[in-house]
Amino acid sequence: MxxxxxxxxxxxxxxxxxxxxxxxxxxxxxxxxYGLDTYRHQLEVITSEQMMDAYAAIGMPVYYHHWSFGKHFxxxxxxxxxxxxxxxxxxxxxxxxxIAYLMEENTLTMQALVIAHAAYGHNSFFKGNHLFKQWxxxxxxxxxxxxxxxxxxxxxxxxxxxxxxxLIDACHSLSNxxxxxxxxxxxLSLEKEKNRQREREVYLQxxxxxxxxxxxxxxxxxxxxxxxxFPEEPEENLLYFVEKNAPLLEPWQREIVRITRKIGQxxxxxxxxxxxxxxxxxxxxYTLLNTLYDEGxxxxxxxxxxxxxxxxxxxxxxxxxxxxxxxxxxxxxxxxWQDIRRICENPTDEDREWFPGIxxxxxxxxxxFAMRNFKDESFIAQYLSPRLMREFKLFSVxxxxxRGKLKVDAIHDEPGYRALRRNLAEQYNLGSSDPxxxxxxxxxxxxxxxxxxxxxxxxRPLSAPSDAALEHLACLWGFTVRLEQQSADGExxxxxxxKTEKRKRGER
Amino acid sequence: xxxxxxxxxxxxxxxSSINRSRFIRRFKGQIxxxxxxxxxxxxxxDLENGEKIGIPGRDISEPHFQHGQGGIRESxxxxxxxxxxxxxxxxxxxxxxGQGSGKASPDGEGIDDFVxxxxxxxxxxxxxDELALPNLVxxxxxxxxxxxxxxxxxxxTGVATNINxxxxxxxxxGRRVAVGGPYATRLRSLQAELEQALDEMPADEAEIDRxxxxxxxxxxxxxxxxFIDPFDLRYSNRIRVPEPSTQAVMFCVMDVSGSxxxxxxxMAKRFFMLLYLFLNRNYEHIEVVFLRHHTVAExxxxxxxxxxxxxxxxxVSSALKLMRDIITERYASSAWxxxxxxxxxxxxxxxxxxxxxxxxxxxxxxxxQYFAYIEIADSEPQNLWREYEELAxxxxxxxxxxxxxxxxxIYPVFRELFRKxxx
Numbered sequence: 001m002x003x004x005x006x007x008x009x010x011x012x013x014x015x016x017x018x019x020x021x022x023x024x025x026x027x028x029x030x031x032x033x034y035g036l037d038t039y040r041h042q043l044e045v046i047t048s049e050q051m052m053d054a055y056a057a058i059g060m061p062v063y064y065h066h067w068s069f070g071k072h073f074x075x076x077x078x079x080x081x082x083x084x085x086x087x088x089x090x091x092x093x094x095x096x097x098x099i100a101y102l103m104e105e106n107t108l109t110m111q112a113l114v115i116a117h118a119a120y121g122h123n124s125f126f127k128g129n130h131l132f133k134q135w136x137x138x139x140x141x142x143x144x145x146x147x148x149x150x151x152x153x154x155x156x157x158x159x160x161x162x163x164x165x166x167l168i169d170a171c172h173s174l175s176n177x178x179x180x181x182x183x184x185x186x187x188l189s190l191e192k193e194k195n196r197q198r199e200r201e202v203y204l205q206x207x208x209x210x211x212x213x214x215x216x217x218x219x220x221x222x223x224x225x226x227x228x229x230f231p232e233e234p235e236e237n238l239l240y241f242v243e244k245n246a247p248l249l250e251p252w253q254r255e256i257v258r259i260t261r262k263i264g265q266x267x268x269x270x271x272x273x274x275x276x277x278x279x280x281x282x283x284x285x286y287t288l289l290n291t292l293y294d295e296g297x298x299x300x301x302x303x304x305x306x307x308x309x310x311x312x313x314x315x316x317x318x319x320x321x322x323x324x325x326x327x328x329x330x331x332x333x334x335x336x337w338q339d340i341r342r343i344c345e346n347p348t349d350e351d352r353e354w355f356p357g358i359x360x361x362x363x364x365x366x367x368x369f370a371m372r373n374f375k376d377e378s379f380i381a382q383y384l385s386p387r388l389m390r391e392f393k394l395f396s397v398x399x400x401x402x403r404g405k406l407k408v409d410a411i412h413d414e415p416g417y418r419a420l421r422r423n424l425a426e427q428y429n430l431g432s433s434d435p436x437x438x439x440x441x442x443x444x445x446x447x448x449x450x451x452x453x454x455x456x457x458x459x460r461p462l463s464a465p466s467d468a469a470l471e472h473l474a475c476l477w478g479f480t481v482r483l484e485q486q487s488a489d490g491e492x493x494x495x496x497x498x499k500t501e502k503r504k505r506g507e508r
Numbered sequence: 509x510x511x512x513x514x515x516x517x518x519x520x521x522x523x524s525s526i527n528r529s530r531f532i533r534r535f536k537g538q539i540x541x542x543x544x545x546x547x548x549x550x551x552x553x554d555l556e557n558g559e560k561i562g563i564p565g566r567d568i569s570e571p572h573f574q575h576g577q578g579g580i581r582e583s584x585x586x587x588x589x590x591x592x593x594x595x596x597x598x599x600x601x602x603x604x605x606g607q608g609s610g611k612a613s614p615d616g617e618g619i620d621d622f623v624x625x626x627x628x629x630x631x632x633x634x635x636x637d638e639l640a641l642p643n644l645v646x647x648x649x650x651x652x653x654x655x656x657x658x659x660x661x662x663x664x665t666g667v668a669t670n671i672n673x674x675x676x677x678x679x680x681x682g683r684r685v686a687v688g689g690p691y692a693t694r695l696r697s698l699q700a701e702l703e704q705a706l707d708e709m710p711a712d713e714a715e716i717d718r719x720x721x722x723x724x725x726x727x728x729x730x731x732x733x734x735f736i737d738p739f740d741l742r743y744s745n746r747i748r749v750p751e752p753s754t755q756a757v758m759f760c761v762m763d764v765s766g767s768x769x770x771x772x773x774x775m776a777k778r779f780f781m782l783l784y785l786f787l788n789r790n791y792e793h794i795e796v797v798f799l800r801h802h803t804v805a806e807x808x809x810x811x812x813x814x815x816x817x818x819x820x821x822x823x824v825s826s827a828l829k830l831m832r833d834i835i836t837e838r839y840a841s842s843a844w845x846x847x848x849x850x851x852x853x854x855x856x857x858x859x860x861x862x863x864x865x866x867x868x869x870x871x872x873x874x875x876x877q878y879f880a881y882i883e884i885a886d887s888e889p890q891n892l893w894r895e896y897e898e899l900a901x902x903x904x905x906x907x908x909x910x911x912x913x914x915x916x917x918i919y920p921v922f923r924e925l926f927r928k929x930x931x
Contacts, residue, residue: 024511070531073524074624097685317588395588405596424584468571
C-alpha cells in the first residue's frame with residue numbers, strides 16, 4: 001500500500017501547475033507507448049468567463065467581430081448563469097501547436113481527463129485524419145485568423161461598421177454552401193496571404209471587369225457569347241463563385257467573402273468527423289487513464305471521479321427519454337472504437353463473417369487505418385457491427401409525407417442490419433443533409449441575373465429561412481437572383497426571385 | 509520534454525464585449541421596445557439593476573439554405589423497446605421528440621423569445637437614449653464619480669501606514685497568552701515542585717538540579733515567544749462608497765382623472781423616473797411621495813399611483829394643498845431638499861387655476877428646490893398652463909414646464925436642474 005501510494009502522480013483534487021505538468025508527462029508517456037502521433041501541444045488555463053468568450057468565437061483564440069458572436073455569447077451566458085447547462089470541460093484547437101483549454105474550476109482529475117481527451121485524443125486525430133490534413137493548415141490557422149481580424153477591422157474603419165456587417169451577414173448565411181466538398185484548397189500562410197492579397201485585389205477586379213466588359217462587339221462575337229454558358233460547369237461553392245464573379249463587389253468585399261469562406265472551409269472537416277473524432281478522443285482518455293490506473297499511478301478516488309464524468313459524457317438516452325435529442329456522437333463514437341478493438345482482440349463468429357479483414361488483426365494498426373482514412377459517413381458504413389446495433393437497439397423510421405403514418409423499416413435483427421447501417425451512415429452525410437444548390441447560369445449578355453438550381457433530394461423542400469438567404473445572395477450579387485428547383489424527374493420550376501437594380505456609384 | 513502551460517486567467521476577460529455591443533447596437537430597435545416594456549413593469553426607484561430582456565427569436569435568426577419539413581426522411585434512433593420491422597405509427601406532434609434527430613429543438617427555438625440580461629449600463633444607456641439626454645448629462649447620471657472612504661473593519665493585509673496599533677497589540681497579547689499558556693502552567697508546577705524539593709531534600713540532590721535546569725529552559729522558551737509577530741498585524745480597512753450629500757424628498761403629483769390614459773401615464777412615469785435618477789445620484793436618502801388627484805387628492809403607494817383609474821373632474825389645487833400640508837408636517841425644509849414633479853393633461857376647473865398659482869408662489873415654491881411640470885397633451889393649452897407660465901417667468905431656475913407629446917420632450921424640463929448640477 002505504501003509502495004503504491006508513493007507511485008501516485010499527485011494527490012488531492014486541487015490542481016497546481018506542477019501537478020498538471022506531471023500528469024501531462026505521464027499521459028504523454030503512455031500515449032507514446034500506444035503509438036499516438038500528435039502535434040506539439042500547449043495547455044492554457046482559463047476562467048469560465050473566458051470559456052464563454054471562447055464559445056462565442058467557436059473556440060478560436062482570435063476571431064473577427066460580429067454581432068452573431070455576441071448573440072451566441074449572450075445565449076451561453078444566460079443558460080450557464082441559470083444553471084441550464086454546464087460549460088464543456090475543454091476546447092481544443094486544431095492548430096500546430098495544438099492548444100487545449102483547461103478551465104480553472106475543474107478538479108485535478110478533470111484536468112487529467114481533459115489533457116488525455118484533448119491534448120492527446122483530438123490532437124492525434126487532427127494530425128492523422130486525411131480530411132484535416134488535406135483541408136486545414138494547422139500551422140497557419142492562428143496567423144490567418146489574426147490576418148482576418150485585422151483586415152476586417154481595417155475595413156470597418158474605412159467603410160463603416162454597417163456595410164461590413166451586412167456583408168458578413170450575407171457570407172454567414174451562405175456559409176454552409178460555401179465549402180469545396182471535393183477540391184483541395186491550397187495551404188494557408190500569413191505572409192503569402194498578405195503579399196497576395198493586394199495582388200489578388202487588382203487581378204480579380206481586372207478579371208471581373210473583363211467578364212462584364214460592355215464595349216461594343218462584333219455581331220459574330222455576340223452570337224458566340226450567347227452560345228457560351230457561364231459558368232460552363234455548375235458551381236457548388238456559392239461563396240467561391242461570388243468572390244470570383246460578382247460584378248459589383250469592391251476588392252475589399254471580395255477579400256472578406258474569401259475570409260469567411262476560408263474559415264468555413266477550415267471548420268468543415270469538424271462537421272464531417274464529429275462521431276469519429278469525439279469517439280476517438282473518448283476512447284483515448286478512457287484507455288490512457290485506465291492504463292495509468294493499472295500501473296498504480298492514480299488511485300481509486302481518481303478513477304471514481306473520472307468514470308463518473310466519462311459515463312455522463314457517453315450516455316445515450318433512448319428515443320422515448322425526455323432528454324433524447326438524437327444520437328449522442330460521443331456515445332456512438334466511443335462505442336464504435338471500443339467495439340473495433342474488441343473485434344480485433346476477441347472476435348466472434350459473427351464478427352469474422354462481417355469483418356473478415358480486421359477480425360483478429362492488430363488493433364493499433366486497424367485503428368490507425370480507420371482514423372486516417374474515413375469520415376463519419378464512411379466510418380459507420382464500414383465499421384458499425386451488428387453487435388453494436390443490438391446494444392444500441394437501433395431502429396430506422398421512414399417518414400414519407402405522402403404516407404399517413406411513420407413506418408419502422410429496419411430494426412436490429414438479421415434482415416435489418418444492412419439497411420440500418422446504410423441509413424445511419426446516410427444520416428451523417430453532409431452532402432444530403434445540406435440542400436444541393438448550385439450556380440446554374442449567369443445571363444452575361446442580358447440582365448446579368450444569376451440563376452441557382454436546387455436539385456431536390458428525396459422530395460425535400462427548402463425551409464422558409466432559405467428565402468432570406470436568397471436575399472443575402474442577391475445583396476452580394478447586386479443583380480437579380482433566381483432560385484430554380486429541379487425535381488427528381490427532371491422537371492424545372494422557378495421557386496423564388498429577388499430583383500435588385502443596385503448600381504455602383506459612378507457607373508452609367 | 510515538458511509541456512508548455514500558459515496561465516491565461518489574468519488575461520482580458522471580456523473578449524466578447526465588442527461582439528456583445530455589436531449585438532445590442534444591431535437590435536437596438538427591438539431592445540428599446542423590450543426596455544420600454546420593462547420600464548412599464550418596474551418601479552421608478554428600481555433603475556439601478558440590469559434587466560432581463562426578451563426579443564423575438566425570429567428577428568435575430570441567421571438564415572441559411574436548409575431543408576424544410578416534408579419529403580422522404582430516414583432516421584435512426586436508439587433504444588428500441590417495442591418496434592418490429594414493418595410497424596406503423598402516427599406522427600408525433602410537431603415540436604415534440606421524434607424524427608429530425610435533434611434538429612427539432614434548435615429549430616423550435618427560433619420562435620421563442622431570445623432572452624438575455626442587459627447590464628445596468630446598457631439598460632440606462634437605452635433609457636437615456638429614449639429621453640434624448642445630452643451626453644454630458646448621461647455621463648453624469650450613469651457614473652458614480654464621488655466617493656468617500658469609510659471604515660470597514662480590519663484586514664490582515666495592507667500598507668504600513670494603516671496598521672491599527674490597538675488591534676495589533678491586542679492580537680499579539682492574545683497570541684502570547686495562548687502560545688505561552690502551556691509554558692506558564694508547566695513553570696508554575698515546576699516551581700512548586702522545586703520549592704517542595706528544596707524543603708525536603710538536600711540542596712545538591714540531582715533532582716533539584718534537574719528541576720532548576722528545566723525551569724531555566726522553560727523560561728527561555730517562554731521569553732522566546734515573539735512580542736509581536738507578522739501574524740498579529742491588523743490594518744484598518746477603508747472602502748470607497750459613493751457619496752451623495754444628504755436627504756431629499758420627491759413629490760410625484762399626477763392627475764388621474766378620466767382623461768389620463770395608460771399611454772400618458774407611462775410617459776409621466778419616465779418623467780418621474782428621470783427625476784428620481786437625478787436625485788439618486790445626488791442624495792443619500794430619498795423619499796418619494798405619490799400624490800394623485802382628480803377633484804380630491806390623496807397620498808397613495810406607487811402601484812396605485814400608476815395603475816388605478818378614476819373618473820371625474822379635476823381640481824389641481826387639491827393636490828397642491830395636500831403637498832403643502834405634507835411638507836409642513838413631515839419634511840421641514842431645513843432638513844430636506846424638496847423636489848416636485850407634476851404631470852397632467854392640462855385639464856383643470858377654470859376657477860381653480862389662479863388658486864394653484866397662488867398656492868405655488870406663496871407656500872410651495874419658497875420651500876422647494878425645483879418644481880417641474882409637464883403637460884401631456886396635443887390640444888391647445890388651457891388656463892392652468894397660462895397661469896403656470898407666469899410662474900415660470902417669475903421663478904427661472906426654480907420652476908420648469910414643458911408640453912410634451914413624446915418622451916424625448918421630457919428632458920428640457922430638467923435642463924435647468926442638470927445645468928445647475930454640472931456648474
